[in-house]
Amino acid sequence: MIHEFDAVIVGAGGAGLYAALEASKTAKTAVVSKLYPQRSHTGAAQGGIGAALGNVEEDTPEWHAFDTVKGGDYLVDQNAAKILAEDAVRAVYDLENRGLPFSRLEDGKIAQRRFGGHTHHFGEGAVHRSCYAADRTGHMILQTLYQQCVKNDVQFFDEYQVVDLLLEGTTVKGIVTFELKTGELHIFKAKAVLFATGGFGRMFKITSNAHANTGDGPAILARAGIPLEDMEFFQFHPTGIRGMGILITEGVRGEGGILKNRDGERFMERYAPTLLDLAPRDMVSRAIMTEVGEGKGVRGDRKIDDYVWLDASHLGREVVEKKIPDIADFCRTYLGVDPAEEPMPVQPTAHYAMGGIPTDVDGRVDTGKQVYDGLYAAGEAACVSVHGANRLGTNSLVDLVVFGRRAGMHIAEYVKSASHGSVTEADADRARQRIDALRHRKGGRHVGPIMHRMQEVMMEKVGVYRTQEKMDQAVEEIRQLREDFKEVAVQDTGAGFNSEVLQIMELENLLDLSLITAASAANRTESRGAHAREDFPDRDDPNWLKHTMAGLDNDRVTIDFKPVDVSIWEPKPRKY
Numbered sequence: 001m002i003h004e005f006d007a008v009i010v011g012a013g014g015a016g017l018y019a020a021l022e023a024s025k026t027a028k029t030a031v032v033s034k035l036y037p038q039r040s041h042t043g044a045a046q047g048g049i050g051a052a053l054g055n056v057e058e059d060t061p062e063w064h065a066f067d068t069v070k071g072g073d074y075l076v077d078q079n080a081a082k083i084l085a086e087d088a089v090r091a092v093y094d095l096e097n098r099g100l101p102f103s104r105l106e107d108g109k110i111a112q113r114r115f116g117g118h119t120h121h122f123g124e125g126a127v128h129r130s131c132y133a134a135d136r137t138g139h140m141i142l143q144t145l146y147q148q149c150v151k152n153d154v155q156f157f158d159e160y161q162v163v164d165l166l167l168e169g170t171t172v173k174g175i176v177t178f179e180l181k182t183g184e185l186h187i188f189k190a191k192a193v194l195f196a197t198g199g200f201g202r203m204f205k206i207t208s209n210a211h212a213n214t215g216d217g218p219a220i221l222a223r224a225g226i227p228l229e230d231m232e233f234f235q236f237h238p239t240g241i242r243g244m245g246i247l248i249t250e251g252v253r254g255e256g257g258i259l260k261n262r263d264g265e266r267f268m269e270r271y272a273p274t275l276l277d278l279a280p281r282d283m284v285s286r287a288i289m290t291e292v293g294e295g296k297g298v299r300g301d302r303k304i305d306d307y308v309w310l311d312a313s314h315l316g317r318e319v320v321e322k323k324i325p326d327i328a329d330f331c332r333t334y335l336g337v338d339p340a341e342e343p344m345p346v347q348p349t350a351h352y353a354m355g356g357i358p359t360d361v362d363g364r365v366d367t368g369k370q371v372y373d374g375l376y377a378a379g380e381a382a383c384v385s386v387h388g389a390n391r392l393g394t395n396s397l398v399d400l401v402v403f404g405r406r407a408g409m410h411i412a413e414y415v416k417s418a419s420h421g422s423v424t425e426a427d428a429d430r431a432r433q434r435i436d437a438l439r440h441r442k443g444g445r446h447v448g449p450i451m452h453r454m455q456e457v458m459m460e461k462v463g464v465y466r467t468q469e470k471m472d473q474a475v476e477e478i479r480q481l482r483e484d485f486k487e488v489a490v491q492d493t494g495a496g497f498n499s500e501v502l503q504i505m506e507l508e509n510l511l512d513l514s515l516i517t518a519a520s521a522a523n524r525t526e527s528r529g530a531h532a533r534e535d536f537p538d539r540d541d542p543n544w545l546k547h548t549m550a551g552l553d554n555d556r557v558t559i560d561f562k563p564v565d566v567s568i569w570e571p572k573p574r575k576y
């Protein structure tokens with residue numbers, strides 16, 4: 001079946017919904033989502049959305065932009081960071097006007113709390129910048145935007161999984177999707193397509209990400225010949241629930257929570273004397289892994305799965321129940337720990353992809369050498385790049401609403417003069433053949449063991465600390481897993497609700513992105529932000545102040561580079 005729209009938005013998280021809201025002002029717009037929209041990972045965002053409203057103390061967008069650049073270890077494109085910080089203020093009031101129930105101060109203004117790496121006066125001390133709705137900020141954003149989209153007659157195709165992109169040269173003409181309910185392929189013919197498919201933390205064993213975060217968008221584009229930007233930079237959030245990876249928001253430390261080692265020592269005093277527990281995430285994750293490596297983790301056995309304490313008990317029950325109610329619930333449910341009384345056991349968890357589909361500040365896919373007409377990306381799947389080598393907390397939600405909106409506005413203009421490409425049923429053949437092959441293959445391999453091995457390899461060899469030897473091993477092992485993948489066959493041959501077919505395709509996407517991530521990491525011989533190498537511990541601006549652009553050519557990863565925009569602040573060493 002062929003559907004025709006002006007604009008098709010792939011993904012119903014914050015980025016996709018905001019883009020749809022803007023695009024639908026002039027374009028006949030569809031949102032295609034493999035999940036029911038409110039199940040998108042944006043709904044799991046806890047801690048808040050950063051904007052220099054200055055409701056608690058003095059703050060400016062300029063400080064916000066500077067913190068973003070410095071937090072990203074100067075790999076951030078600075079003009080993009082300026083747009084992010086300036087537009088964040090408008091975006092938060094816009095969400096408020098659309099009905100988002102933010103937590104409030106006594107005087108009725110939107111409440112704000114501290115978050116890692118957010119400072120006043122260019123690094124003098126932590127600032128209250130994160131606007132929040134208790135610890136359910138993302139949930140509220142998603143509800144608000146979804147209601148607005150429904151009101152604006154955006155058409156939703158829920159539980160349709162995109163499996164292929166249709167290009168004519170470098171101009172988009174549509175996508176191919178798999179309908180979960182029937183197993184049928186549907187083609188969407190469109191003048192503009194935006195990918196907002198979210199992150200891909202599922203390539204790691206311990207992750208805060210939902211099961212659906214498998215990087216389908218970036219993988220589909222990589223296979224279509226589009227290089228991905230800065231894939232070596234994957235953020236480990238310091239405080240995942242031990243062993244499970246479920247996130248404990250940085251908001252806990254923003255409210256005054258403290259990290260402690262086995263001796264009860266507040267070890268961040270030694271690593272970041274000014275910002276302490278609110279240093280950027282890459283630094284705090286490294287500090288935890290160093291403590292663990294020195295036998296100061298809670299069990300003291302120096303293993304990768306050892307952990308530390310996050311203590312919020314001194315904040316008192318009232319603060320815990322009011323400011324972090326969901327976190328308190330998770331801890332009681334999964335750990336039998338009541339954070340109002342005892343410390344929480346935490347360890348770094350794979351959290352956020354700084355890299356992704358390269359775009360300009362209007363969401364257009366732009367490799368630095370080639371702009372793709374009608375093809376857009378936004379949100380975690382995209383790399384603008386506003387997060388550089390390490391994202392600051394609360395800046396992803398800002399990214400979604402600022403750049404999702406800008407992409408939507410660009411689409412609304414673009415479709416006015418663009419025309420449809422020619423699309424026929426035969427355009428679905430490539431996807432059909434892939435799925436048929438899975439159904440008829442006589443191989444004996446299953447998804448589970450390959451997925452688990454990939455997650456272990458990435459966790460152990462492309463994790464918080466990295467070495468050449470381990471990353472090279474990871475590249476080879478992932479290559480082998482991609483070979484093994486060719487023998488995977490479907491066990492369930494039914495047509496309706498065949499989620500197994502979709503899982504296999506998600507695994508393929510994760511394998512492709514793992515290979516690109518490991519190869520990009522192995523190539524960068526310096527330490528910067530989340531890419532921390534034991535064998536090259538220093539940042540090397542003369543040689544490495546540049547974005548990686550990694551292409552996928554069968555089982556080879558080709559590496560090229562793109563310059564970083566450093567037009568506002570000169571790169572300096574990071575101290576906190």
Ligand SMILES: Cc1cc2nc3c(=O)[nH]c(=O)nc-3n(C[C@H](O)[C@H](O)[C@H](O)COP(=O)(O)OP(=O)(O)OC[C@H]3O[C@@H](n4cnc5c(N)ncnc54)[C@H](O)[C@@H]3O)c2cc1C
Pocket residue numbers: 010011012013014015016032033034035036037040041042043044045046047048049137138160161162163196197198199208209210212213216217247249351352378379380381393394395396397398400
């Ligand atoms: C637990 C947790 C807490 C977080 N807390 C914060 C926070 O407090 N502040 C902050 O700034 N950031 C936070 N983040 C990060 C932030 O929430 C995410 O980066 C952001 O929500 C991603 O939004 P998105 O719109 O890009 O994608 P998502 O919200 O992940 O949505 C992706 C969409 O794409 C669709 N999709 C994917 N693949 C396909 C396909 N093949 N076909 C069709 N549809 C597809 C899905 O159905 C979904 O609708 C948190 C992240 C996590 C995991």
